[in-house]
Amino acid sequence: MILSDITNFDQIFRENLKTIGRRDTEIVSEYRADALNHLLRLGLPTSSNERWRNTDISKALQTDYSIFFEDFQDQLKPEDYFTCEVAGLDTWLITLLNGWYTFKNSPLRILPSGTIIGSLSRAMVECPELVENHLGKAADNSENAFTAMNSAFATDGFFIYVPDGVEVTKTIQMVNVVSHTDPIFVQTRNLVILGKNSKLRLAHCDDSHNHNPGFTNSVTEIIMAENSNLDHYKLQNINDHSTLINNTYIHQEAGSKCTTNALSLHGGFIRNEIFVKLNGRESSVDVYGLYLMDKKQAVDNYVFIDHAAADCTSTEMFKGILDDYAHAVFNGHILVRKDSQRTIAYQSNRNILLTDKAQINSKPFLEIYADDVKCSHGATVGQLDTNAMFYLRSRGISEDNARLLLMYAFAAEIINKISIESLRDRLDDMVKKRLRGELSICDQCVLHCKTPDKPIEFEIDLSKV
Amino acid sequence: MGSDSNNLLNEITQSDYKYGFVTDIETEYAPLGLSEDTVRYISAKKNEPEFMLEYRLKAYRRWLEMPAPEWAHLKIPPIDFQSIYFYAAPKKKKELSSLDEVDPELLATFEKLGISLDEQKRLSGVAVDAVIDSVSVKTTFSETLAKHGIIFCSFSDALQNHPDLVKQYMGSVVPYADNYFSALNSAVFSDGSFAFIPKGVRCPIELSTYFRINAANTGQFERTLIIAEEGAYVSYMEGCTAPMRDENQLHAAVVEIIALKDAEVKYSTVQNWYPGNKKGEGGIYNFVTKRGICKGAGSKISWTQVETGSAITWKYPSCILLGDNSVGEFYSVAVTNNHQQADTGSKMIHLGNNTKSTIISKGISAGFSNNSYRGLVKISKRAENSRNFSQCDSLLLGDKCGAHTFPYIETANKSSIVEHEATTSKISDDQLFYCQQRGIDMESAIGLIVNGYAKEVLNKLPMEFAVEAQKLLSISLEGSVG
Amino acid sequence: MLLQIKNLHASIQGKEILKGVNLEVNRGEVHAIMGPNGTGKSTLASVIAGRDIYEVTAGEVVFNSLNLLDMPVEQRAREGIFLGFQYPVEIPGVSISNFLRTALNDIRKYKGLEPMPATEFLAKMEEKKKLVEIHSKLTNRSVNEGFSGGEKKKNEIFQMAMLEPILSILDETDSGLDIDALRIVAGGVNSLRSEKNATIVITHYQRLLEYIVPDFVHVLYEGRIIKSGGKELALELEEKGYDWLKNGG
Numbered sequence A: 001m002i003l004s005d006i007t008n009f010d011q012i013f014r015e016n017l018k019t020i021g022r023r024d025t026e027i028v029s030e031y032r033a034d035a036l037n038h039l040l041r042l043g044l045p046t047s048s049n050e051r052w053r054n055t056d057i058s059k060a061l062q063t064d065y066s067i068f069f070e071d072f073q074d075q076l077k078p079e080d081y082f083t084c085e086v087a088g089l090d091t092w093l094i095t096l097l098n099g100w101y102t103f104k105n106s107p108l109r110i111l112p113s114g115t116i117i118g119s120l121s122r123a124m125v126e127c128p129e130l131v132e133n134h135l136g137k138a139a140d141n142s143e144n145a146f147t148a149m150n151s152a153f154a155t156d157g158f159f160i161y162v163p164d165g166v167e168v169t170k171t172i173q174m175v176n177v178v179s180h181t182d183p184i185f186v187q188t189r190n191l192v193i194l195g196k197n198s199k200l201r202l203a204h205c206d207d208s209h210n211h212n213p214g215f216t217n218s219v220t221e222i223i224m225a226e227n228s229n230l231d232h233y234k235l236q237n238i239n240d241h242s243t244l245i246n247n248t249y250i251h252q253e254a255g256s257k258c259t260t261n262a263l264s265l266h267g268g269f270i271r272n273e274i275f276v277k278l279n280g281r282e283s284s285v286d287v288y289g290l291y292l293m294d295k296k297q298a299v300d301n302y303v304f305i306d307h308a309a310a311d312c313t314s315t316e317m318f319k320g321i322l323d324d325y326a327h328a329v330f331n332g333h334i335l336v337r338k339d340s341q342r343t344i345a346y347q348s349n350r351n352i353l354l355t356d357k358a359q360i361n362s363k364p365f366l367e368i369y370a371d372d373v374k375c376s377h378g379a380t381v382g383q384l385d386t387n388a389m390f391y392l393r394s395r396g397i398s399e400d401n402a403r404l405l406l407m408y409a410f411a412a413e414i415i416n417k418i419s420i421e422s423l424r425d426r427l428d429d430m431v432k433k434r435l436r437g438e439l440s441i442c443d444q445c446v447l448h449c450k451t452p453d454k455p456i457e458f459e460i461d462l463s464k465v
Numbered sequence B: 001m002g003s004d005s006n007n008l009l010n011e012i013t014q015s016d017y018k019y020g021f022v023t024d025i026e027t028e029y030a031p032l033g034l035s036e037d038t039v040r041y042i043s044a045k046k047n048e049p050e051f052m053l054e055y056r057l058k059a060y061r062r063w064l065e066m067p068a069p070e071w072a073h074l075k076i077p078p079i080d081f082q083s084i085y086f087y088a089a090p091k092k093k094k095e096l097s098s099l100d101e102v103d104p105e106l107l108a109t110f111e112k113l114g115i116s117l118d119e120q121k122r123l124s125g126v127a128v129d130a131v132i133d134s135v136s137v138k139t140t141f142s143e144t145l146a147k148h149g150i151i152f153c154s155f156s157d158a159l160q161n162h163p164d165l166v167k168q169y170m171g172s173v174v175p176y177a178d179n180y181f182s183a184l185n186s187a188v189f190s191d192g193s194f195a196f197i198p199k200g201v202r203c204p205i206e207l208s209t210y211f212r213i214n215a216a217n218t219g220q221f222e223r224t225l226i227i228a229e230e231g232a233y234v235s236y237m238e239g240c241t242a243p244m245r246d247e248n249q250l251h252a253a254v255v256e257i258i259a260l261k262d263a264e265v266k267y268s269t270v271q272n273w274y275p276g277n278k279k280g281e282g283g284i285y286n287f288v289t290k291r292g293i294c295k296g297a298g299s300k301i302s303w304t305q306v307e308t309g310s311a312i313t314w315k316y317p318s319c320i321l322l323g324d325n326s327v328g329e330f331y332s333v334a335v336t337n338n339h340q341q342a343d344t345g346s347k348m349i350h351l352g353n354n355t356k357s358t359i360i361s362k363g364i365s366a367g368f369s370n371n372s373y374r375g376l377v378k379i380s381k382r383a384e385n386s387r388n389f390s391q392c393d394s395l396l397l398g399d400k401c402g403a404h405t406f407p408y409i410e411t412a413n414k415s416s417i418v419e420h421e422a423t424t425s426k427i428s429d430d431q432l433f434y435c436q437q438r439g440i441d442m443e444s445a446i447g448l449i450v451n452g453y454a455k456e457v458l459n460k461l462p463m464e465f466a467v468e469a470q471k472l473l474s475i476s477l478e479g480s481v482g
Numbered sequence C: 001m002l003l004q005i006k007n008l009h010a011s012i013q014g015k016e017i018l019k020g021v022n023l024e025v026n027r028g029e030v031h032a033i034m035g036p037n038g039t040g041k042s043t044l045a046s047v048i049a050g051r052d053i054y055e056v057t058a059g060e061v062v063f064n065s066l067n068l069l070d071m072p073v074e075q076r077a078r079e080g081i082f083l084g085f086q087y088p089v090e091i092p093g094v095s096i097s098n099f100l101r102t103a104l105n106d107i108r109k110y111k112g113l114e115p116m117p118a119t120e121f122l123a124k125m126e127e128k129k130k131l132v133e134i135h136s137k138l139t140n141r142s143v144n145e146g147f148s149g150g151e152k153k154k155n156e157i158f159q160m161a162m163l164e165p166i167l168s169i170l171d172e173t174d175s176g177l178d179i180d181a182l183r184i185v186a187g188g189v190n191s192l193r194s195e196k197n198a199t200i201v202i203t204h205y206q207r208l209l210e211y212i213v214p215d216f217v218h219v220l221y222e223g224r225i226i227k228s229g230g231k232e233l234a235l236e237l238e239e240k241g242y243d244w245l246k247n248g249g
Helices: A006-020 A026-042 A058-062 A120-126 A128-134 A145-153 A386-394 A399-415 A421-435 B005-011 B036-045 B050-065 B104-112 B142-146 B155-161 B163-169 B180-188 B429-437 B442-458 B463-476 C041-049 C073-079 C096-110 C118-131 C136-140 C149-163 C179-192 C207-211 C232-240 C243-248
Strands: A091-097 A108-110 A116-119 A158-162 A171-178 A184-194 A199-208 A214-224 A229-237 A243-252 A257-266 A269-278 A284-293 A298-307 A313-322 A327-336 A343-353 A359-368 A373-382 B027-029 B088-090 B126-132 B135-139 B151-154 B193-197 B206-212 B223-228 B233-241 B248-251 B254-259 B264-271 B283-294 B300-307 B312-315 B318-321 B327-336 B341-344 B347-350 B356-365 B370-379 B387-396 B402-411 B417-426 C003-012 C015-025 C030-034 C055-063 C081-084 C091-095 C167-171 C198-202 C216-221 C224-229
Touching: A006 A026, A006 A145, A026 A128, A026 A145, A091 A116, A108 A120, A116 A120, A120 A128, A120 A158, A120 A184, A128 A184, A145 A184, A145 A214, A145 A243, A158 A171, A158 A199, A171 A184, A171 A214, A184 A199, A184 A229, A199 A214, A214 A229, A229 A243, A229 A269, A243 A257, A257 A269, A257 A298, A257 A421, A269 A284, A284 A298, A284 A327, A284 A399, A284 A421, A298 A313, A298 A343, A313 A327, A313 A359, A313 A399, A327 A343, A327 A373, A343 A359, A343 A399, A359 A373, A359 B387, A359 B417, A373 B402, A386 A399, A399 A421, B036 B050, B036 B180, B050 B163, B050 B180, B104 B206, B126 B142, B126 B151, B135 B151, B135 B155, B142 B151, B151 B155, B155 B163, B155 B193, B155 B223, B163 B223, B180 B254, B180 B283, B193 B206, B193 B233, B223 B233, B223 B264, B233 B463, B254 B264, B254 B300, B264 B283, B264 B463, B283 B300, B283 B327, B300 B312, B300 B341, B300 B442, B300 B463, B318 B327, B318 B356, B327 B341, B327 B370, B327 B442, B327 B463, B347 B356, B356 B370, B356 B402, B356 B442, B370 B387, B370 B417, B387 B402, B387 B442, B402 B417, B429 B442, B429 C073, B429 C091, B442 B463, B442 C091, B442 C096, C003 C041, C015 C041, C015 C055, C015 C224, C030 C041, C030 C232, C041 C055, C041 C073, C041 C081, C041 C167, C041 C198, C073 C081, C073 C096, C081 C149, C091 C096, C096 C118, C096 C136, C096 C149, C118 C136, C118 C149, C118 C179, C149 C179, C167 C179, C179 C207, C216 C232, C216 C243, C224 C232
Parallel strands: A091 A171, A158 A184, A171 A199, A184 A214, A199 A229, A214 A243, A229 A257, A243 A269, A257 A284, A269 A298, A284 A313, A298 A327, A313 A343, A327 A359, A343 A373, B126 B206, B193 B223, B206 B233, B223 B254, B233 B264, B248 B283, B254 B283, B264 B300, B283 B312, B283 B318, B300 B327, B312 B341, B318 B347, B327 B356, B341 B370, B347 B370, B356 B387, B370 B402, B387 B417, C030 C198, C030 C216, C081 C167, C167 C198
Antiparallel strands: A108 A116, A116 A158, A359 B402, A373 B417, B027 B088, B126 B135, B151 B193, C003 C015, C003 C055, C216 C224
16 A cells, blocks of 8 residues: 555545454544544645654655554564564563564463553453553544554554552563565554553664565553653664654653653664653653664654643753764754743753764754743754864874764763663664764664674763763 | 943833824825735836836736745734735825925924934934835935945835846845745835945945834835945844834835845844734734845844834844855844734854854743744755854743744754754742842833843844833833733 | 831741741841851841741831831832842843942932932942952943852942941851951941941851951841840850750740
């Protein structure tokens, strides 16, 4: 199917409705139909749409993709198609292959604590109330065509429920792998529910397994009850021909605390949209991102933070290093509503261009309707600090090494925010490789190297630079 | 600015908008509404060369095809172009050749606005082009300036006397099809100012234009063209006011600046169109396209604006930095109170090597108003070693107004550096308490703090304007506390 | 009597800080209020000046036969109350001279006087600058912006000299000062002392009182003045600390 023709969606929906919605409850079924109407009304975004001003999605929409509404795969072991490139990452691994949950023998596991982990389509059957009460609570179909498309068509994805007061000690790693002989269009829908005072650490990985073009349109809803705590990572590592649209909606109630970190390492085209609604007092969110792109790769981060309650704090920090012909877009939008007094919001986007062919479009945007606020933002594009360069060179470091060190220090600010040690070490290693230009060389393996590189030895304390 | 000027704040006890009077003069109008006939009427009225009429008609036809822009953070009610007079001029008894022949009623109007058209009476060296509704009534000091080879006259006179210069430069920076309002202006513009500073000449006095809307149901569409040849320098100021009326009036101007090699143009605006009443009724819609091109190496264009008036302001004075080592600057203070809306900022387009730009924007919102900064900094691939620094601060007075920042940064050159910083805050209770503890009342304290906040920009204004601007800032915010 | 505080209770966000303060100050006197951190010294200063974050729940403050608690902040200032701030706030873009001229003329207007002519104002500034050894460029700088600790405190005393208050309350004026700055600040205060005005010095070190010698010393503890005495009380406190007072009261 060609995605660019919006009428195709209407037809396909009607033809496959029985398959798509075979597990739907009545409420979910209505939700789908409503989402389809939104999709048809909105149409697909073009560059005349402000949010897509600097990113041209049309080419990715021209490919003829296969689309499946029924699981067409045999049971596979995750290790058959996925190797985690983070050595020693001790996680509770759950996987999707081309959008379908792979653990067919146990599609939904309920732990002794009451925590539920598994497939969303299974959860619709086994715990319909949980799904109905939360699905669509955070995502908005009325303004975002890809979200509406996902709401109308997605049939499976991850489901995680953490009951009140439960702390999940082991990191849950959700991996979506796209691997098919033909170009495939995959839509996954993930739902994560955190009860009051609960705690969760989540790593969300998108990988490709071969070099065929794939298009993933994924929506993740994260609903956080009062005083819950989430540590969330997105690792994106897809091939040069693939497209990934990853829309994450986070709804936070009072006192909740969320850290989310989008790490885009490799990909043909990656679009991350992160929507955070701070809906209860004294909730806080930290949104970090790092993108290291080269060749003709493109990454587009859109972050919307809605301060809908008083006394909330948000911090946004995105950094990027762009090589070759890479193109990055950053759109930040902070909305402080009328009664959201004593808001503190900080937004920053910093970029380094390594070539004159690389390009960055940055738009940090503040929209403020409350007066007792402290909001600031900054954006820079530029070179490395010449004073720091001089300092390093005066200590006898070659210009190339000095540049490398400073770029590393630039990226390290985001990497240091990662609380999972093995993940942090791996990222650290990848960044060094990227900076030395080695990532492009081992392109064929799409980063699936198993042995981490030896660390670069620094003789000086980078924190002082 | 000296310490004295701020004291003016305390002298101000007048009503909110002191320029709201109407002058009773006989006015002749074009037929109501807009059509090709209106365009032809204006061109004929001004006895224009053929090329001008053709240009107007091309622009008009293009405008008909263009949709009104909706991207700004503004709520613009639909404008009924058929209920506007596109040309209104005080009736002349005969051709003017000296001040004695200007209608005394008009002279009195400008006196009342604090603009003397009598060269003898003017203390400071400022040449004025006074524009009322659609025509220029008098340009002072033209003869003095002519001695230096400087042309400073109304746009209509320039078309009659220097058609080649107009033809060469008009539309070269803002093409008629640039946007909806520039197309409209190109079709129906009536008058404005023209300044030409020849090679190597430093203009000895400030040039200024004072725009006044007087007639009801009338739009003002002025056109300003400033050309600074190699090594020339000029400082140009623009002021504007309008009577208080219940209906909205349209003002859609185009300003073009051309700076050749090593030339410098400083353009200052104190915009004080009628902002509407406290309920948001009436006021001017101010949709203005201002753009300069630093065409030659080492040239510089500097925009300074103090925006306090208008119901809606839509305005982005911009610089195209084409010449190597050229410099663009934008300094802005925008105040909105009651139901005013402003969407203003700047575009800096870096094309040449070693080009530099600075943007300093200070927004102040009060009442129910919305105040947005919107700016674009674009560094093209070949603009080596270019730099931009932008700082956009917003100050909120009260909890029913909004302050927004939309910076667009587009960079495609690795050797360039772009920095953008912005903050949004309110006047702190600690600052207010400190002032009040020294015996200063709340309103003066706010005036004082706001003026301090805007000082970085006010300092860029010519002396003649700075004092005026300070007063305006305080008046605009009167009644915003409580 | 210049200032009479009777049974003053004040609280912030429902928490009572002042729990019945009584104090009497006459013209020509210097009073020192001492006490450990967090006992309400700065609160007392702020309440007298009229800071609205504090709620006065009981008691009265009479200044020059006027009920002070009924007045807004600026009116108290115009009646002659000056607060030297512990942490003077920065006001970017507003020069000291501009600021003071606005203040001075607002006060004159309140008293029915014409604004002070510019030349007279400038002369007065020059004269008072010498008092606190302020170099001439400081007054062109924005109020407190980028000032060192010493410059901020000198600026407070300079303003006091310019505005000529009847009652000055100096809140921790010695904090953050080196010995030279302390000497200058104290010297400024002393030279402004007269039979017509009075000063309340708030400090928790005896050090300042070696330079500004008080007529009376009061100890504020847990929202009440628990002991009053002459200047020798300060020395006693320096020697023994506050603990000996806490128990006996």
